[in-house]
Structure formats: structure tokens, C-alpha cells
Amino acid sequence: MKPNAMQSPPKRIEAVVLGASAGGIEALLRLLHDLPLPWRLPLVVVLHLPEGHESHLAEIFAERLRVPVHEAADKMPLAPGHMYFAPPGYHLSIERNRRFSLSCEPPVRFSRPSIDVLMASAADAYGPALAGFLLTGANDDGAEGLLRIHLAGGITAVQDPNEAQISTMPEAAIALHSPDHVLPLRELRALLLQLESAHVH
Amino acid sequence: MNRTATPSPLPSPLSNTEIELRLLMEAIYLKYSYDFRDYTVASQKRRVLHALAQLGLPSISALQEKVLRDPGLFGRLLQYLTIPVSEMFRDPAYFLALRQHVVPILHTYPSVKVWVAGCSTGEEVFSLAILLREEGLLSRTQIYATDINPASLEKARQGIFPIESIRGYTANYQRAGGRSSFSDYYTAAYEAARFDPSLCAGVIFADHSLATDSVFAETQFVSCRNVLIYFNRELQDRALSLFHESLCHRGFLGLGAKESIDFSSYSERFDAHAKPERIYRKAT
Numbered sequence: 445m446k447p448n449a450m451q452s453p454p455k456r457i458e459a460v461v462l463g464a465s466a467g468g469i470e471a472l473l474r475l476l477h478d479l480p481l482p483w484r485l486p487l488v489v490v491l492h493l494p495e496g497h498e499s500h501l502a503e504i505f506a507e508r509l510r511v512p513v514h515e516a517a518d519k520m521p522l523a524p525g526h527m528y529f530a531p532p533g534y535h536l537s538i539e540r541n542r543r544f545s546l547s548c549e550p551p552v553r554f555s556r557p558s559i560d561v562l563m564a565s566a567a568d569a570y571g572p573a574l575a576g577f578l579l580t581g582a583n584d585d586g587a588e589g590l591l592r593i594h595l596a597g598g599i600t601a602v603q604d605p606n607e608a609q610i611s612t613m614p615e616a617a618i619a620l621h622s623p624d625h626v627l628p629l630r631e632l633r634a635l636l637l638q639l640e641s642a643h644v645h
Numbered sequence: 646m647n648r649t650a651t652p653s654p655l656p657s658p659l660s661n662t663e664i665e666l667r668l669l670m671e672a673i674y675l676k677y678s679y680d681f682r683d684y685t686v687a688s689q690k691r692r693v694l695h696a697l698a699q700l701g702l703p704s705i706s707a708l709q710e711k712v713l714r715d716p717g718l719f720g721r722l723l724q725y726l727t728i729p730v731s732e733m734f735r736d737p738a739y740f741l742a743l744r745q746h747v748v749p750i751l752h753t754y755p756s757v758k759v760w761v762a763g764c765s766t767g768e769e770v771f772s773l774a775i776l777l778r779e780e781g782l783l784s785r786t787q788i789y790a791t792d793i794n795p796a797s798l799e800k801a802r803q804g805i806f807p808i809e810s811i812r813g814y815t816a817n818y819q820r821a822g823g824r825s826s827f828s829d830y831y832t833a834a835y836e837a838a839r840f841d842p843s844l845c846a847g848v849i850f851a852d853h854s855l856a857t858d859s860v861f862a863e864t865q866f867v868s869c870r871n872v873l874i875y876f877n878r879e880l881q882d883r884a885l886s887l888f889h890e891s892l893c894h895r896g897f898l899g900l901g902a903k904e905s906i907d908f909s910s911y912s913e914r915f916d917a918h919a920k921p922e923r924i925y926r927k928a929t
Contacts, residue, residue, distance in 0.1 A: 518874045519881070519908040531903045537687035539877075545685040546874045546903055548730050549692070565687035568660065 455599060457639045458573040459522065459538070460485055461566045463559030463589065465492035465581035467609030469504070472579065474629045475636065476509055476527070483511050485640050487527040488566070490536060490559045492585070501529045518546045530557035537565035553585045563589025572597030575639055577632060578623075579603040581613030587620040594621050599639070601625040601632055665705035666690055672709050677719055679793065680856040681726055683880035689726070696725035720796075727794045728875065731768040732810065734817035735870070736902045740776055741822045742922035747897050748780045751865060757786040758864040760891060762855060762884070763872030764790035767801025767845075768814075771830075772821075773868065774844040779824045783847065789862060791853035798850050804840035806831075811838050855884040860891045867892060870923075871901035878909065885911040889927060898925040 464471055468491045476487070493499055499515065505527065506513040514520075516528040516536050521543045530536035534546040536557050552558035563576050563586065576593040578586045580603055590600045600623040605611035607628040617623060625635055666689065670682045681689065693705060700721070702708045712719050734740050751757050759777075764770050770790045777783040792798050806814075815827040831838040853861070855872070867888045873881050888898055889911060898915060900923040906912050915925035 517905050517907070518903060519878055519905075521908075534874075534903055535688075537685070539685055539687055543878075543908070545687055547685075547688040547728075548871050548874070549688060549728060550730065561687075561691070568663070568687065568690075571658075 455639075455642065456573060457485065457575045457599065457643055459566065459570055460487050460575045460577060460636065460639065461538075461563050461589075461593075462487065462489045462577040462579065463491075463563065463581070463586040463613075464489075464579035465555075465583060465585065465610075465613060467580035468492070469501075471603065471609065471629060472505070473508055475577075475579070475633050476505075476511075479510055480637070480640075481510055483525040483640065485636075485643050486522040486524060487511070488516070488522070488530075488536070488538065488562065489528065490530045490557045490562045492555055492557075492559075492581070492583075493532050499529065499532045505529070516544045516546075518544060520544050530562065532557070535561045537561060538569045539565070540569050542569065553583060555583070555585050559586035560589040560592075564592040567592040567596040567598060570596075570598065574598035575601065577601045577603075577636075578613060578617050579629075580608035580610050582610045583612060584616035586613055587616040590617045590623060591621045594623070599624050601627065601635055603632060604628045662690065662694075662705065665709070666693060669693065669705050669709045669712070672713055673719070673722075676713055677716070678857065679723070679726075680854065683856065683877045683883075684875050685877055688875060692725050692728075696722055699725070723794060724796060727765075727792075727797065731765045731871075732817070733768045733772045733806070733814040734821045734823075735768070735772075736922075737817045737820035737822075739821075739870070739899065739902065739922045739924070740772065741820070742919040742924055743773075743776060743899070744780060744822050746919045747866065747899075747924060748776075748782065750897075751782055751786075752780075754865055755785070757782060757866070758862055759786060759788045760862070760864045760867045760869075760888075761788060761790045762853075762867060762869040762888070764792050764798075764801055764850070765794070766797045767804060767850075768806065769868065769870065770801060770848060771804055771840050771844055772818075774848065775818070775823075775830055776821070778844065783844075786847060788845075788848040789864070790848055790850045793852065793854045793856075795852060798852065802845070802850050804842065804845060805837045806840070808833055808836050808838050855887060856880055860887050862891065863893055864891045864896060865893055866897040866899070868899040870899065871904070873904055874901065882910045885909055889914055892927045894927065895929070896927045898927070899923060900925070 502515045513527045602614045602623040605614045818827045918924045918926040
């Protein structure tokens with residue numbers, strides 16, 4: 445038991461998972477532009493796109509962000525400070541050994557990759573050392589996943605539905621549990637920087 | 646106790662669900678010799694929890710108790726543990742690359758042996774048979790199509806696929822460099838498309854486990870797509886060791902579009918032959 449848990453410092457987070465669909469590219473760019481280097485937290489993203497097309501998300505974001513950006517590959521280890529996108533047509537999970545695994549299981553809530561699948565697996569792998577961010581989107585994927593992160597003791601953050609380009613996704617998450625933070629992108633970014641600095645120190 | 650509270654970089658302790666999952670896989674292995682112990686946990690956990698819901702059981706421990714005493718229930722559980730998701734000419738670029746970069750070399754052999762490992766319900770087998778026929782190779786090719794799921798193998802033998810999938814398969818076939826009309830290969834009846842049985846005249850369908858069985862033939866080409874993603878790295882290495890042993894000098898290995906040997910112990914023992922399409926060649 446920790447007697448002084450009342451005035452607990454910011455939690456030590458070891459990875460951040462993010463989910464978005466409609467409007468997500470713009471929101472992610474606003475959230476993640478010009479991150480201070482050296483950046484240490486791994487960032488793992490599911491962004492819904494139509495299946496059956498090669499994704500250029502990694503290239504698009506690599507050109508605009510300062511952190512290295514990749515498409516996640518099966519059994520690839522998560523490297524500190526790198527950003528990863530789920531490949532289209534596959535579910536992306538994080539295993540306990542902090543490596544990715546891919547799967548062709550059927551779509552979940554019409555989505556593959558599914559935000560719920562990534563977040564639930566990451567909650568199992570990281571327990572309380574995980575933060576989940578859910579941004580703009582047109583369906584309810586990610587609500588269940590954020591709840592799983594919350595139940596594992598992690599931090600949950602949702603874009604303010606009033607600001608989100610499409611509010612369905614953040615609203616679904618808020619309806620399912622009370623996220624730790626409901627904030628506009630500018631303040632979500634401040635939260636992310638705070639998690640990074642707690643991670644480093 | 647006066648322990649220093651240092652933040653631990655280790656994963657969180659095993660949950661009860663994960664403990665139950667490991668025990669279930671151990672029980673299945675001891676009882677039925679099916680070895681799922683080295684499958685990736687995240688996906689296996691989802692499938693077992695899905696099976697629990699479908700079978701109306703309250704916990705993995707309850708499932709274990711029943712499975713040990715009821716082989717029929719194990720047969721049903723097996724359908725959830727394996728992933729019978731496939732389509733014909735999936736990732737057309739793969740089949741196009743086979744035509745362009747592998748077939749010309751296969752033509753130099755007097756007879757060809759191909760191993761489709763983890764063939765599931767046979768969509769990949771029929772796709773390869775069509776491709777090999779169009780390339781003039783099928784009559785001298787022996788295809789071994791293996792899987793651990795007897796129900797999938799039986800479906801594969803029949804070569805009957807749902808008619809509603811045919812439109813998508815036709816588009817895939819055309820993008821894969823198909824030289825004929827896709828409808829030449831099947832007859833449609835009721836809700837099903839039955840593929841020309843002569844396509845699999847030279848196919849041996851067999852029960853084979855990449856986790857527990859050994860190599861059974863020398864082959865020139867192994868196609869194993871979207872199977873290794875369900876294995877952890879130890880089991881991936883075991884499967885790759887079988888492929889390496891089976892393949893002849895400079896034989897070919899084809900993997901799924903997002904699979905890679907880069908994170909295995911075999912990365913140095915295969916050369917990339919058509920890297921974007923995940924076609925490798927046994928290194929000298």
C-alpha cells in the first residue's frame with residue numbers, strides 16, 4: 445500500500461496508443477507536430493482507412509513530423525520515441541514482450557484495424573503504464589478499448605467532442621466511462637508533453 | 646517490508662485470464678496433441694473469449710474442464726482457434742510477382758513440388774493451381790496442401806466457394822495477371838461456385854502441424870501466407886526451419902503481404918527475391 449497516493453505525481457507511462465477515423469489525419473498532425481527532441485515515448489496509431497489499398501500514412505506523417513514514423517510489422521519491437529501505424533487490412537496488437545503482432549481476424553465493429561483491438565492488447569501488455577488517446581471519428585470504435593485501458597489502471601484522454609471534426613467517436617467513449625481527460629487538441633498536446641517528461645525523469 | 650518502490654520496466658503481472666489461457670493450451674496439448682502453446686497471446690485470447698461467448702461458458706477454466714472430457718467440444722473449439730479466413734488471389738501483386746519472377750525459374754525443373762503450408766479452406770491452393778495451369782506448369786507439379794484443421798482440409802478438397810465471393814475473386818484474378826476468363830474455372834450452382842476438380846488432381850491435402858511435425862518432402866516453392874503472424878518468434882523460427890529444410894537449393898518462399906523474416910533467426914538464410922511482394926529465396 446502506498447500511504448501517500450493522494451498527491452501522486454504524474455503516472456509513469458511507457459507507451460501511448462491513439463485512435464481516430466474521420467478527420468484523424470489533421471487532428472493527429474495538430475497533436476504531434478514539432479514534438480520536442482529527443483522524444484522517448486513510443487506512439488502507436490490506428491487510423492481507419494478503406495481496406496484494400498496500400499497505406500501511405502507512414503510516409504505522409506514522416507514528412508511532417510520530427511519523430512521517426514513506420515508502418516508496424518509483425519514481431520517488430522517498439523522502439524523508444526518512434527511512431528507506428530497499423531497496416532490496412534490487419535488488426536494490430538502489442539504483446540507482453542513489447543513487440544507487435546498482426547492478425548487477419550474478421551473486422552471488429554466493421555473495422556480492421558480496430559482501435560479496440562489495439563487498445564485492449566496494449567492494456568494487457570502495459571497495465572497502468574499506458575495512455576490511450578481517442579480523437580475525432582465517425583463510429584464508436586475505441587470506446588471499449590479506452591475502457592480496457594482505464595480498467596487496467598492506465599490514463600484515458602478523449603478529444604473534446606465540441607472541437608472534434610466528427611464527434612461520434614469521442615462521445616461514444618465518454619458515454620461508456622468517464623475518461624480521465626476530455627480536452628481540445630491543444631491541451632491534449634500539453635498532456636502528452638507532460639507524460640513524456642514524467643516518462644523521461 | 647521496506648521495499649524500495651522503483652518503477653518496473655517489466656510487463657504487468659499475468660492476469661488470471663492469461664494464466665487460464667496457458668493452462669488451457671497445455672491441457673489441449675496433453676490431451677489432443679494440438680500444440681497452440683506458442684501462438685501469439687493477444688489474438689489467441691480474443692478467439693478463446695469469443696468461443697466462450699458462443700459456447701455459453703462462464704470462464705476459460707470451465708471450458709478447459711469440459712474440453713478435457715469431450716472430444717466433440719474440442720472439435721468445435723478448434724474451429725475458433727484456427728482462423729479460416731482466406732480469399733482467392735488475395736494480394737494480387739503476390740501472384741503477379743510469382744508469374745514474373747518465380748515461374749520462369751520453376752520452368753527449369755523437370756518436375757516441381759509446391760508446399761502450401763496452412764492452406765485453410767483451399768482458396769490459395771486453387772489460386773496457385775490456376776496460375777500454374779496458365780503458366781504451363783500444373784501437369785508436372787505436385788502440390789502439398791497442409792493444415793491442422795481437418796474440417797478446413799475437407800472444405801479445401803471440395804473446392805466449393807460461396808458465389809457471393811466470386812466477384813471479388815474475379816477482380817483479384819485479373820489484377821494478378823490472369824490470362825483467361827475466371828468463369829472458365831468454375832461452374833455456378835445454387836449459392837456456390839464449384840471449381841474444376843482437375844485443378845486439384847495433383848494436390849495432396851494432408852494434416853500437418855508446423856508446431857509438431859517435421860519435413861515430408863523436398864520442394865521448390867513454399868507458400869505460407871498469413872500463418873506465421875499467429876505464431877510467436879520461437880514457433881516462427883521452427884516453421885522457418887522446416888521451410889528451409891524442405892526447400893531445394895535456391896528454392897522460393899512466399900509470405901503474407903505484411904509478414905517479414907527480418908525479426909526471425911532466419912533473416913540471413915533467405916535472400917529477398919521480390920521484397921515488396923514478400924518472395925524470398927533460400928540463400929546459398
